[in-house]
Amino acid sequence: MLRIAVPNKGSLSETAAEMLAEAGYAGRRDPKTLHVVDADNDVEFFFLRPKDIATYVGSGAIDVGITGRDLLLDARMPGAREIEALGFAGSTFRFAAPSGRYTDVSELDGLRIATSYPGLVDAFLDERGIAVDLVPLDGAVESAVRLGVADAVADVVETGTTLRQAGLDVFGPVILQSEAVLIAGPVDADGAETLLRRLRGVMVARRFVMIDYDLPLALLDDAVKIAGGVESPTVSPLRDPDWVAVRVMVARARVNPVMDALYALGARAILVTAIHNARL
Numbered sequence: 214m215l216r217i218a219v220p221n222k223g224s225l226s227e228t229a230a231e232m233l234a235e236a237g238y239a240g241r242r243d244p245k246t247l248h249v250v251d252a253d254n255d256v257e258f259f260f261l262r263p264k265d266i267a268t269y270v271g272s273g274a275i276d277v278g279i280t281g282r283d284l285l286l287d288a289r290m291p292g293a294r295e296i297e298a299l300g301f302a303g304s305t306f307r308f309a310a311p312s313g314r315y316t317d318v319s320e321l322d323g324l325r326i327a328t329s330y331p332g333l334v335d336a337f338l339d340e341r342g343i344a345v346d347l348v349p350l351d352g353a354v355e356s357a358v359r360l361g362v363a364d365a366v367a368d369v370v371e372t373g374t375t376l377r378q379a380g381l382d383v384f385g386p387v388i389l390q391s392e393a394v395l396i397a398g399p400v401d402a403d404g405a406e407t408l409l410r411r412l413r414g415v416m417v418a419r420r421f422v423m424i425d426y427d428l429p430l431a432l433l434d435d436a437v438k439i440a441g442g443v444e445s446p447t448v449s450p451l452r453d454p455d456w457v458a459v460r461v462m463v464a465r466a467r468v469n470p471v472m473d474a475l476y477a478l479g480a481r482a483i484l485v486t487a488i489h490n491a492r493l
């Protein structure tokens with residue numbers, strides 16, 4: 214059985230569980246459940262702290278897992294590697310300090326830096342020859358400066374709201390662009406390919422919609438320039454020989470501008486439908 218590690222709580226857990234359910238796997242009914250055997254799919258799930266998942270996967274105790282890229286790098290487990298970005302829980306990892314206090318990371322030399330990701334920060338500063346006094350904290354890191362235990366912080370930034378509320382501003386380079394990732398261990402496990410294909414199918418279904426429309430045949434080349442589909446749009450005849458029906462996949466984020474452009478061109482009866490799953 215393929216052993217899969219899934220975040221048991223925190224920002225990643227809900228979407229990870231939704232994606233696995235959409236990929237046809239058994240979930241857990243009780244959020245306290247730690248282990249689920251899905252015999253039909255020949256896999257078993259271990260619900261673990263997201264921070265620990267790279268340790269289990271890197272050591273080979275578990276075959277594959279879902280965690281954050283930042284957590285993977287922070288764990289510094291040579292046996293664990295990212296095999297697919299999963300397109301959710303996107304964030305940047307940044308230094309921050311009271312507005313205007315620092316502009317460059319070199320100014321951090323000898324200062325106290327609070328973070329929940331000491332491995333990640335240490336590796337980044339080490340590469341640049343900057344030696345700091347790391348203050349490891351579990352969370353709510355943004356309060357560390359105000360409370361006097363650190364001069365600056367290094368933390369996850371999504372909207373920036375938490376930083377702003379704490380009177381902090383980012384400075385220096387983006388340490389990391391993070392998102393949820395699928396990771397694998399040192400050996401290729403049987404069944405990992407199937408999991409990967411299924412998760413890719415779920416990502417396609419989440420990212421794309423199907424658009425159907427009717428169009429005068431003479432306008433087809435222009436319409437294909439607006440939305441070209443994955444390979445090429447499906448074109449079907451209509452009873453009126455001057456018109457065709459067109460079916461094309463479009464990124465969800467582009468659907469409204471694409472509909473506007475198709476309508477302006479002369480397309481009519483434009484319909485958008487969800488894709489529930491896919492193999493491209």
Ligand SMILES: Nc1ncnc2c1ncn2[C@@H]1O[C@H](COP(=O)(O)OP(=O)(O)OP(=O)(O)O)[C@@H](O)[C@H]1O
Nearest residue numbers: 222223224225263281283302303304352369371391
């Ligand atoms: N606001 C956020 N936006 C996007 N991703 C986030 C956010 N906060 C945390 N993450 C991501 O979640 C992962 C950390 O998950 P973890 O469960 O350890 O922390 P958490 O979500 O902050 O949980 P907690 O509720 O314990 O604070 C990391 O990959 C991190 O980048």
Ligand SMILES: O=P(O)(O)OC[C@H]1O[C@H](OP(=O)(O)OP(=O)(O)O)[C@H](O)[C@@H]1O
Nearest residue numbers: 352353354369370371372373374375376
């Ligand atoms: O840029 P923002 O949109 O404000 O999001 C970033 C914040 O979200 C997370 O905090 P969380 O709520 O998980 O609390 P924690 O710091 O205790 O982990 C993260 O640690 C940042 O503090």
Ligand SMILES: [Mg+2]
Nearest residue numbers: 223224352353
């Ligand atoms: Mg948090």
